Amino acid sequence: MTTLVIAEHDNSELQASTYNTIAAASKLEGETVVLVAGHECQSVADQAAKAEGVDKVLLAQAEFLEHLLAEDVEKAVMAQEGDYSHILAPASTFGKNMMPRIAALLDVQQISDIISVESEDTFKRPVYAGNAIATVKSNDKKKVITVRATAFDALATEGGSASIENVSAGSHTELSNYVGEELTESERPDLGTARVVVSGGRGMGNGENFEMLEQLADKLGAAVGASRAAVDAGFVPNDYQVGQTGKIVAPELYIAVGISGAIQHLAGMKDSKVIVAINKDEEAPIFQVADYGLVEDLFKVVPELIESL
Amino acid sequence: MKILVAIKRVIDANVKVRVKPDNSGVETANVKMSMNPFCEIAVEEAVRLKEQGIASEIVAVSIGNQQCQETLRTALALGADKAVLVKTEDALEPLAVAKTLQKVVEQEEPQMVLMGKQSIDGDNNQTGQMLAALLGWGQGTFASKVDVEDGKVQVTREIDGGLQTIELKLPAVVTTDLRLNEPRFASLPNIMKAKRKPLDEVALADLGVDTASRTETLSVENPPERSEGIKVENVAELVDKLKNEAKVI
Ligand SMILES: Cc1cc2nc3c(=O)[nH]c(=O)nc-3n(C[C@H](O)[C@H](O)[C@H](O)COP(=O)(O)OP(=O)(O)OC[C@H]3O[C@@H](n4cnc5c(N)ncnc54)[C@H](O)[C@@H]3O)c2cc1C
Ligand SMILES: Cc1cc2nc3c(=O)[nH]c(=O)nc-3n(C[C@H](O)[C@H](O)[C@H](O)COP(=O)(O)OP(=O)(O)OC[C@H]3O[C@@H](n4cnc5c(N)ncnc54)[C@H](O)[C@@H]3O)c2cc1C
Numbered sequence: 001m002t003t004l005v006i007a008e009h010d011n012s013e014l015q016a017s018t019y020n021t022i023a024a025a026s027k028l029e030g031e032t033v034v035l036v037a038g039h040e041c042q043s044v045a046d047q048a049a050k051a052e053g054v055d056k057v058l059l060a061q062a063e064f065l066e067h068l069l070a071e072d073v074e075k076a077v078m079a080q081e082g083d084y085s086h087i088l089a090p091a092s093t094f095g096k097n098m099m100p101r102i103a104a105l106l107d108v109q110q111i112s113d114i115i116s117v118e119s120e121d122t123f124k125r126p127v128y129a130g131n132a133i134a135t136v137k138s139n140d141k142k143k144v145i146t147v148r149a150t151a152f153d154a155l156a157t158e159g160g161s162a163s164i165e166n167v168s169a170g171s172h173t174e175l176s177n178y179v180g181e182e183l184t185e186s187e188r189p190d191l192g193t194a195r196v197v198v199s200g201g202r203g204m205g206n207g208e209n210f211e212m213l214e215q216l217a218d219k220l221g222a223a224v225g226a227s228r229a230a231v232d233a234g235f236v237p238n239d240y241q242v243g244q245t246g247k248i249v250a251p252e253l254y255i256a257v258g259i260s261g262a263i264q265h266l267a268g269m270k271d272s273k274v275i276v277a278i279n280k281d282e283e284a285p286i287f288q289v290a291d292y293g294l295v296e297d298l299f300k301v302v303p304e305l306i307e308s309l
Numbered sequence: 310m311k312i313l314v315a316i317k318r319v320i321d322a323n324v325k326v327r328v329k330p331d332n333s334g335v336e337t338a339n340v341k342m343s344m345n346p347f348c349e350i351a352v353e354e355a356v357r358l359k360e361q362g363i364a365s366e367i368v369a370v371s372i373g374n375q376q377c378q379e380t381l382r383t384a385l386a387l388g389a390d391k392a393v394l395v396k397t398e399d400a401l402e403p404l405a406v407a408k409t410l411q412k413v414v415e416q417e418e419p420q421m422v423l424m425g426k427q428s429i430d431g432d433n434n435q436t437g438q439m440l441a442a443l444l445g446w447g448q449g450t451f452a453s454k455v456d457v458e459d460g461k462v463q464v465t466r467e468i469d470g471g472l473q474t475i476e477l478k479l480p481a482v483v484t485t486d487l488r489l490n491e492p493r494f495a496s497l498p499n500i501m502k503a504k505r506k507p508l509d510e511v512a513l514a515d516l517g518v519d520t521a522s523r524t525e526t527l528s529v530e531n532p533p534e535r536s537e538g539i540k541v542e543n544v545a546e547l548v549d550k551l552k553n554e555a556k557v558i
Contacts, residue, residue: 069475070438071447093468097450100403100438109404109523112433122527127432131326132335135527175447176477179463183471192469196557220558228487238453238467238488245347245427245487247469253557263325270535274555276547282540291538292550304544309558 001030001120004084005054006077008094009036009044011066016193017090019051019154024147025088026053026155027117033058033084034162037076037169039066049162052155056162062169067178070098075170077102084142085120091146091248092192103144110144111136115151129244129267149192150250150271184237188214191240194223196253199242199269200235201227203258203279203298207235212302213257219309225249225269227259243268258298261286278302310457310479311366312355313419314389315410315437316348318373318380319430332528344380347425349387350485353492354455355423356388363457364421366390370413372406374398378508385503386495392506393417397513397520403431405520407439412516414444419480421462426451426484437484447477453488 003025008015018034025032034048037060045059060076077087077098087102089095091113103110114123115133122137123145191197198217200210210224217224225247226240242249244267254272259265261277261284269275270289277290280297287293294301320326320335321343327336344352358364369384371377372395381392395409414422427434441448449455449464453472456463457479465474467486477483495503513520541547551558 067473070441070450074442093451093466096434097438097448100435101442101448103435104404104407104439104442107404109402110433110435110439111524112435126532127529128320128326128335128430129432130532132328132529133532134529137525137527138523139525140523173447174478175445175481176449176475179474179476181471181473232488237471238486239469239471244429244432253551253555264322270532274551274557275535275538276551287540288537289535291555292547293538293540294544294547295540296543301544305547308544308548 001028001085002082003028003030003032003086003088004080004082005032005034006087006089007034007036007044007048008090008092009038009041011038011041012043014044014047016154016190017092017149019157020149020152021088021090021147022051022053023152023155024114024117025086028086028120030085031055033082035060035077035080037065037073038068039063045164049164050158050160052160054160054162057164058167059164060167060169064172065169068094069176069178070101071173071175072170073098074101074105075173078105079168079170086143086145088145088147091148095146099144099146106142106144108140108142108144109138110146111138112146113148114145115148129263130270131263148248150248184239188217189221189223191223191225191247191249194251196220196222197225197249197251198222198255198257199225199227199259200230200257201259202229202233204230204235210235215306216302219306227265256286257302259286260284261289310364310420311368311417312358312364313414313417313422314351314355314367314369314384315422315424316352316369316371316380316384317345317425317428318342318371318377319345319428322346322429328529328531332530334526334529342376344383345425345428347427347485349492350487350489351423351425352384352387352389353490354485357490358457359388368393368417368419370395370410372397372401372409372513381508382503383495385506385508386500387493390506392508394508394510395513395516396510399520401520402522402524403433403435404439404523406436407443408518409513409516409520410440411443412518421480422482424482424484426486437482441482447481449475449477449481450484451486452483453486455483455489
């Protein structure tokens with residue numbers, strides 16, 4: 001048995017989610033091979049080769065793989081000759097986008113967003129916005145799986161010395177072409193992996209008021225997140241959304257400010273170690289999951305909190 | 310251009326889902342069902358493309374039991390021209406849904422298939438991508454903007470880092486994200502009109518697709534409970550607890 005992990009990266013750095021996926025792969029028997037498909041991404045392959053738990057790295061480089069468009073990544077993965085029992089990728093927008101294509105072409109029913117490996121063919125995954133946890137057994141010959149990064153602790157990023165092999169990059173499909181990107185620039189830690197997350201909801205009132213949360217985040221070395229309502233209202237960009245249909249986070253400390261705690265929001269943060277809720281409505285459902293609740297006007301207490309840190 | 314919209318009937322987003330005591334699944338008896346919210350967004354986008362004169366016909370399709378008729382009638386009331394119900398009593402997996410939709414696409418020959426990025430029950434986020442791969446088409450997933458021009462479609466996608474725009478050759482599959490549009494409500498006259506629009510039924514068995522389950526759900530359990538914590542009186546107490554009790558700052 002050999003597991004193939006499809007690396008998520010930006011052609012220079014291996015994303016944290018890839019390390020979590022390697023950790024999930026190492027719960028399976030046999031070797032772990034990492035495929036780095038991209039453009040001018042040797043440095044990514046070097047990082048993957050150093051990661052604990054990796055036995056071999058495959059490097060597939062081509063200009064058309066620069067933006068990792070789903071159709072082209074599919075071709076690059078399908079071009080690999082090894083016989084893999086399991087194919088894994090992070091359940092990020094990268095993995096969610098391309099992985100089902102590979103599953104369909106292999107005629108395999110993908111198992112999405114696993115949170116545990118029970119055995120070679122049995123996995124746990126949340127359904128209904130995390131209201132239920134299903135234990136699913138795959139009867140397909142090959143298993144195609146996306147991994148919830150927050151559910152698997154990363155192994156060491158240094159110390160390994162896997163070999164790197166250059167492999168075929170497949171061919172450009174020309175079904176889709178890259179036009180452009182508008183990425184959120186931030187000096188703060190990545191929302192998905194931050195140790196502390198400060199999130200704001202509709203209660204913030206407008207986008208300017210989010211500056212307050214950014215100050216708080218800077219004091220705590222935190223990432224800033226938001227509820228869907230705050231994103232829909234245009235207070236912050238889409239990539240801030242935490243929840244069932246946004247990002248899943250599980251930091252050491254999650255501070256929810258002006259967020260009511262709808263089930264779809266809870267689905268994205270209730271695995272956080274410590275949850276703090278600041279809300280002026282003592283009936284708000286967020287208090288049912290909060291370790292520490294403060295029933296107050298956020299405009300009064302957030303500045304106080306910034307002061308006292 | 311003809312657009313096919315795939316819609317799924319799911320437990321309403323506002324229902325608190327309950328796990329069955331025997332852990333075989335979740336309670337669906339006497340539970341309010343609705344069109345999957347992402348599918349509503351897909352229908353709305355199709356209707357807007359028709360209003361702009363880009364789409365000429367909208368066909369809504371759902372795979373499921375007889376009650377899915379209701380959901381399809383809603384799509385017709387919102388502006389779809391015709392509906393197709395592929396009837397089955399089985400809960401199909403995404404791969405089987407994609408294979409079934411592939412057959413419908415071969416029959417209907419749309420230039421675009423619009424669907425939800427995920428359904429809020431299975432939360433799989435697979436079907437659109439699988440359908441695109443099976444058809445050998447391009448895909449624009451998690452769309453927050455769709456522009457059709459000269460036989461191509463530009464799709465702005467919500468990705469983890471922000472937004473990405475790609476251009477796809479048509480035909481293509483587009484899956485919707487939350488910010489694509491705000492779905493309208495069906496008006497009473499349109500609900501009445503929808504009753505007279507065509508709704509075809511085909512039996513899944515007659516399509517000749519292999520829809521056998523590849524996975525078994527061994528159990529469905531409640532997630533670990535989080536116990537309710539305490540209320541603090543003020544910021545000083547909060548900071549003290551975080552420092553000395555939880556030790557997270
Ligand atoms: C298909 C679907 C998918 C969804 N996906 C997501 C998702 O991924 N993530 C997500 O977050 N939501 C999601 N939602 C939306 C979710 O159902 C809620 O509507 C949303 O989370 C509400 O956001 P909120 O808590 O900011 O707003 P509200 O529910 O309006 O809550 C605002 C809160 O702020 C408090 N408040 C107001 N002013 C102050 C003040 N001055 N001081 C202190 N407190 C104050 C209020 O008491 C209230 O509790 C989804 C919904 C659907 C149907
Ligand atoms: C607790 C639980 C137990 C389950 N047990 C089983 C089981 O024992 N056997 C089994 O086979 N499956 C089982 N399922 C799978 C369930 O039926 C899934 O909903 C199904 O796999 C479809 O996945 P999805 O809707 O999440 O796909 P997604 O990929 O999330 O759906 C995305 C989009 O695809 C389209 N789409 C999806 N389904 C349809 C449809 N029927 N008609 C038209 N368009 C559609 C819609 O546009 C939708 O927005 C179970 C699911 C759960 C939650």
